[in-house]
Amino acid sequence: MKIDAIDEKSVLVELSKEDLSKSEITYEELDYANERTRTFVRKILETIRLETGRTVFESGSLEVEVMPDSFGGCLMIFKEKKESNFAEEDKTSVFFSENINDLIDCARVLKGLEAQVENAALYCADGTFFLLLSVCSSKKRSVLSEYLEEAAFTEERLGFLKEYGKCLIERDALAVLSA
DSSP states (O other), X not given: OEEEEEETTEEEEEEXXXXXHHTTOOGGGOOTTSHHHHHHHHHHHHHHHHHXXXXXXXXXXXXXXXXXXXXXXXXXXXXXXOOOBHHHHHOOEEEXXXXXXXXXXXXXXXXXXXXXXXSEEEEEETTEEEXXXXXXXXXXXXXXXXXXXXXXXXXXXXXXXXXXXXXXXXXXXXXXXXX
């Protein structure tokens, strides 16, 4: 394994075919949904910390690019990302409640006001229900706020919810809940 700092926010890690073999993983198997890959990445980050003496990514936001090399190994580029508010960038609003009945009541009120919200997805994580909306007018937002709490999610936090939370309703969640 060869580690090179590209700049203060990026590190290049060159892994040989032998490095991958020792870790019992191949380039083709690298998938962050796979627990072995996550463990492998954590070990690489720890090696970077031990060999360079620096905590690589203090913000906790990390982008990883992986490319195969022509010798059976791979190149990994770790980049620290700035925190950004996902709701502002992509106009995604996140509302949540620990009580599914709050979501159902809210959906019924919106339906009664003929203020249905399209493109809404429903996720559950750690006993909390999360409603993700692609666009939310101020009228709809005020109704939603009466029943649910609004959360400020970063892009990374939203990605984590989508990866590790359970998607209960992929689209038109409020229409489904109000039926």
